[in-house]
Amino acid sequence: MKSEKRVLFLLAASAVVILLVTVLTLFSGKEEPAGTKKPGKDPRVTAGATVTGGITAEHNKLMMVKSVDTAESTITVYDLEDGGEVTLSYDVAADIRSKYGSLTYAASLVYGQIVRAEYDGEGRLVKMQLSGEHWELHGVEEFSITDSTLTVNNTTYKLTEATIAYCEGEKIALGEVRDIDRVELCGMASEILTIHVVKGHGSIKLVNCTEFQGAKVTFKDESHVLDGEPTYLVREGKYTVSVVGEKNAAAAEVTVARNEQVVIDLYEYGGAPVETAQVRFKVTPFSAVLKIDGERVEYYEQDLVLEYGEHEVVAELGGYTTYKGILAITRPYHTFQIDLPERPVTSQDPEEDDSGDGTGTGDGPQEGDDSQGKNDGDNGDEDGTPEGDGSTENPEGDTSGDDSGEGSGDESGSGAGESGSVSGDETADRRYVPIGAAGGYDYDKEYSTFLLEPAGAIVLIDGISLGAAPVEFEKILGTYTITLRKNGKEKEYTVTVDEGSFEGDVYWKFSMN
Numbered sequence: 153m154k155s156e157k158r159v160l161f162l163l164a165a166s167a168v169v170i171l172l173v174t175v176l177t178l179f180s181g182k183e184e185p186a187g188t189k190k191p192g193k194d195p196r197v198t199a200g201a202t203v204t205g206g207i208t209a210e211h212n213k214l215m216m217v218k219s220v221d222t223a224e225s226t227i228t229v230y231d232l233e234d235g236g237e238v239t240l241s242y243d244v245a246a247d248i249r250s251k252y253g254s255l256t257y258a259a260s261l262v263y264g265q266i267v268r269a270e271y272d273g274e275g276r277l278v279k280m281q282l283s284g285e286h287w288e289l290h291g292v293e294e295f296s297i298t299d300s301t302l303t304v305n306n307t308t309y310k311l312t313e314a315t316i317a318y319c320e321g322e323k324i325a326l327g328e329v330r331d332i333d334r335v336e337l338c339g340m341a342s343e344i345l346t347i348h349v350v351k352g353h354g355s356i357k358l359v360n361c362t363e364f365q366g367a368k369v370t371f372k373d374e375s376h377v378l379d380g381e382p383t384y385l386v387r388e389g390k391y392t393v394s395v396v397g398e399k400n401a402a403a404a405e406v407t408v409a410r411n412e413q414v415v416i417d418l419y420e421y422g423g424a425p426v427e428t429a430q431v432r433f434k435v436t437p438f439s440a441v442l443k444i445d446g447e448r449v450e451y452y453e454q455d456l457v458l459e460y461g462e463h464e465v466v467a468e469l470g471g472y473t474t475y476k477g478i479l480a481i482t483r484p485y486h487t488f489q490i491d492l493p494e495r496p497v498t499s500q501d502p503e504e505d506d507s508g509d510g511t512g513t514g515d516g517p518q519e520g521d522d523s524q525g526k527n528d529g530d531n532g533d534e535d536g537t538p539e540g541d542g543s544t545e546n547p548e549g550d551t552s553g554d555d556s557g558e559g560s561g562d563e564s565g566s567g568a569g570e571s572g573s574v575s576g577d578e579t580a581d582r583r584y585v586p587i588g589a590a591g592g593y594d595y596d597k598e599y600s601t602f603l604l605e606p607a608g609a610i611v612l613i614d615g616i617s618l619g620a621a622p623v624e625f626e627k628i629l630g631t632y633t634i635t636l637r638k639n640g641k642e643k644e645y646t647v648t649v650d651e652g653s654f655e656g657d658v659y660w661k662f663s664m665n
Contacts, residue, residue: 209270209278235314242277251282319349352410360419367397399656421659430455440469599627609638
């Protein structure tokens with residue numbers, strides 16, 4: 153009987169012990185892994201320290217992610233508290249969490265993220281979580297910066313030795329950040345932790361500006377008065393730079409990359425004196441012979457290089473009236489159009505007809521012709537050179553040429569007629585309608601617009617083709633659209649020439665990028 157009571161007592165005691173162990177286990181949270189020291193007995197552990205996988209955190213810092221190497225199981229970070237760079241190792245059990253506390257992976261971390269990192273003295277990661285304790289400012293475009301402060305929205309923040317500036321995944325010096333950049337800011341209290349340069353800056357330099365001094369230079373919302381050979385600091389991107397002086401105007405589209413300088417040479421826009429010019433002759437019929445200063449030249453679909461000044465030009469073809477003129481070269485680029493009319497058919501005895509010899513000599517129209525070859529109706533002079541201009545520079549171009557037509561009023565050919573004269577007005581009416589008038593624009597026929605680049609691109613205004621660049625047309629006033637087509641690409645540029653803002657020619661240079 154006593155034996156049975158003893159057995160029952162032992163069973164009861166065992167049950168009580170088991171119950172006590174269960175209760176103690178529940179209150180302790182979870183059973184500790186073998187070999188793990190209790191926090192209270194580990195001399196390395198301080199209050200609030202994290203222990204994971206037997207590793208105890210000795211450091212707890214705010215950091216910025218630089219890179220993650222999943223092959224080597226390392227995370228490189230910038231120390232935002234004390235400065236410097238730290239590489240932390242991690243294992244598969246690493247405690248890496250999102251801003252809201254959910255578990256994530258090291259591979260999900262990207263450059264520029266701010267994290268709270270806990271690690272031991274050997275650089276082994278204990279815990280890392282995306283920070284939610286810092287403030288952020290995005291899309292900042294108006295701010296001022298010095299060596300030690302940054303002011304935005306009337307609030308001044310401190311820049312420290314640990315402040316990190318970066319752009320496109322690369323760390324940059326704080327001195328590279330300028331107030332024209334577009335940035336994103338992160339900070340703690342009154343200190344800037346990181347500056348992310350979203351849009352950096354480059355520069356635009358103008359050279360050979362002799363003829364543009366005092367001109368108005370504009371791009372985006374900026375306006376300057378040109379003095380010397382200036383350099384303008386600008387945010388990276390595309391710009392249309394306009395230079396408008398008293399006599400000349402120029403415009404160029406440029407793309408400024410970060411930390412690069414774009415040079416605009418105003419020499420190409422008539423900004424400096426030049427000794428030679430490119431001249432394009434368009435002669436119809438195209439098989440006509442063209443002589444400049446007595447020398448025959450090949451002119452079809454190519455530019456000729458001529459010195460500035462006056463040149464004697466002769467265009468001739470058998471069966472057509474010969475053109476002679478003096479053309480003045482005064483600009484870097486000219487286009488001249490010469491149309492040779494067919495030689496008129498007369499009732500003169502064929503034996504006396506010298507026409508069709510290709511020299512321009514022969515009988516001219518007989519009406520108004522006297523025995524000395526003087527044509528009163530055309531105000532011709534006694535030497536057979538009628539007053540007028542046979543050349544029209546395209547469009548409504550220079551009319552500086554003196555046209556002489558060699559005709560014959562008698563058998564010796566010593567007389568003068570009007571067979572060689574090509575009136576500038578008549579030629580223009582026959583061959584050319586100003587693009588400005590066709591498009592309903594105001595225009596100044598005294599000056600020209602030169603579209604120099606992109607070379608070879610087809611130029612259209614209001615759907616009317618002007619041919620391949622470089623082209624010249626009258627100076628259109630107001631706002632109009634230029635369409636460029638080249639290699640299957642098409643681009644449109646809207647330009648404005650204010651009436652009365654300047655006198656002189658207009659130069660444009662664009663790109664197809």
